Amino acid sequence: MKFVAVKYPETKLLTAFLQRAGNSLDSFRYFKSRELKCLENHLYTTLLVDDEGTPVAYGHLDQENGITWLGIAVAQENTGRGFGKQMMEQLLEVARQKQVDHIRLSVDNINTAAIALYTGLGFRLLEKKETISFYRYDVKKQLLVLVSTLAFMGKPIDEIISISVAADYALEFSSGLPYHEKMEDYFITAPVQRFAHNYFPAPEIPFVLNLASRNETIRQQSIQHCIRGIELSAKVKAPFFSAHAGFCIDPSPAELGNELVKTTGIDRNENWRLFINSVNQVLDHTKHTGVDFLIENNVLAKMNLYADSTNPLLCADAKEMQALIAQIDNPRLGILLDTAHLKVSSGSLGFSLVDAMSEIKPFVRCIHHSDNNGERDTNESLKADYWFLPLMPQYADIVHVLEVKKQSVEQVNFQLNLLKKHSHAN
Numbered sequence: 202m203k204f205v206a207v208k209y210p211e212t213k214l215l216t217a218f219l220q221r222a223g224n225s226l227d228s229f230r231y232f233k234s235r236e237l238k239c240l241e242n243h244l245y246t247t248l249l250v251d252d253e254g255t256p257v258a259y260g261h262l263d264q265e266n267g268i269t270w271l272g273i274a275v276a277q278e279n280t281g282r283g284f285g286k287q288m289m290e291q292l293l294e295v296a297r298q299k300q301v302d303h304i305r306l307s308v309d310n311i312n313t314a315a316i317a318l319y320t321g322l323g324f325r326l327l328e329k330k331e332t333i334s335f336y337r338y339d340v341k342k343q344l345l346v347l348v349s350t351l352a353f354m355g356k357p358i359d360e361i362i363s364i365s366v367a368a369d370y371a372l373e374f375s376s377g378l379p380y381h382e383k384m385e386d387y388f389i390t391a392p393v394q395r396f397a398h399n400y401f402p403a404p405e406i407p408f409v410l411n412l413a414s415r416n417e418t419i420r421q422q423s424i425q426h427c428i429r430g431i432e433l434s435a436k437v438k439a440p441f442f443s444a445h446a447g448f449c450i451d452p453s454p455a456e457l458g459n460e461l462v463k464t465t466g467i468d469r470n471e472n473w474r475l476f477i478n479s480v481n482q483v484l485d486h487t488k489h490t491g492v493d494f495l496i497e498n499n500v501l502a503k504m505n506l507y508a509d510s511t512n513p514l515l516c517a518d519a520k521e522m523q524a525l526i527a528q529i530d531n532p533r534l535g536i537l538l539d540t541a542h543l544k545v546s547s548g549s550l551g552f553s554l555v556d557a558m559s560e561i562k563p564f565v566r567c568i569h570h571s572d573n574n575g576e577r578d579t580n581e582s583l584k585a586d587y588w589f590l591p592l593m594p595q596y597a598d599i600v601h602v603l604e605v606k607k608q609s610v611e612q613v614n615f616q617l618n619l620l621k622k623h624s625h626a627n
Contacts, residue, residue, distance in 0.1 A: 204247045204291055209240040214248055218256035223277030228312050231272050234290060245295045249288055260288040262502045271306045285318055299332055304338045313390060325369050326392045329365060344597055344624040346617050347396060349604040351580060353376035362391050368610050373602045376400040395440045397430050407454040413447025413476035413515055413521050426478050431487040431494060441493035443537040443567060446516035447476040460504045467511055476515055477528055493524025493533045498522060500542035500578045501549045505589055517546040519560040526564045535566035540589045541573050548575045560591060567600040580606040583616045593623040
């Protein structure tokens with residue numbers, strides 16, 4: 202595959218593409234009202250051509266009245282093979298090189314596949330009309346911070362999505378959402394950039410996800426849940442799905458966030474073996490998706506540390522997170538670092554927060570942000586003295602999630618601005 206630039210009047214290859222585009226031209230109507238001579242006004246025009254010289258996708262950046270419009274089309278017989286995403290990434294890169302400030306595009310509201318592609322790449326809804334919507338993408342790289350649905354805990358999902366559209370939030374569909382028979386549909390069709398995390402979509406019968414469980418029923422249920430999460434993430438072009446690390450015990454849903462019932466006979470080596478096996482199974486069964494799988498560090502409160510110093514939770518410290526990455530050695534595996542979890546665990550296990558961050562930095566692909574008193578994970582708001590703020594410039598190129606509980610839009614905006622302000626080196 203290669204990109205071939207198109208310039209008027211050399212339009213033979215473009216004409217060949219339009220002749221074979223088929224039904225794709227029903228949604229890409231750009232040339233129905235324009236002569237090919239319009240290419241003279243384009244900032245950039247290109248075709249994606251296969252090894253046999255056949256054009257499979259078209260794309261352009263067209264400047265009109267000070268606005269740069271993006272347009273793409275994939276030949277009907279070549280759809281579903283990732284060519285649309287390749288074309289989008291090429292056009293966005295050219296826009297960066299040409300120092301374009303922002304891009305707009307229009308899309309039919311019924312074209313859900315295209316909308317999923319655009320929102321997955323970071324396009325934000327600008328205006329929705331009866332049959333068509335307009336989206337905008339800010340080309341100059343900005344810190345990507347999603348807002349966890351936990352921030353709107355207690356509100357129905359349609360209201361959460363409406364708030365996010367109005368406030369221009371990207372969303373992490375997370376553990377705070379209850380079971381809803383149409384929750385997957387809400388996720389797939391939401392007109393915002395969105396990722397899935399951990400217990401999303403919530404099962405009808407609650408269970409504790411445990412990829413390290415010695416109970417084979419729980420372990421297999423956990424594996425299948427993660428596989429489903431990755432498949433859903435692929436449908437909206439999200440780069441990863443994330444889930445927390447395994448436990449050496451099997452707590453009940455009511456125990457999470459509280460003191461766990463202590464059990465005897467813990468064999469951390471066996472739980473670790475099962476955990477590695479489970480993660481490998483998830484990665485193997487989803488390799489066709491190209492979606493990464495991120496493991497979130499567990500939170501160990503002092504009340505859950507055994508009298509003999511046994512830690513019943515896996516990956517609460519940097520050492521085990523490093524071991525996980527090293528033993529599995531799969532480029533699709535990474536770490537979702539929860540700063541609040543790390544703060545509590547550092548107090549329980551006696552390690553340095555800054556040292557831990559230094560050790561796992563190469564593997565961190567997403568960060569969850571909230572705060573607490575260092576004793577237990579409470580998803581409190583970020584303030585000016587939030588311990589992670591000085592480290593933000595080192596992680597400006599990865600995804601961030603504001604994972605605070607029950608917030609107003611004003612509170613969310615304050616914290617988003619706090620993170621973005623500190624993402625730039627002084």
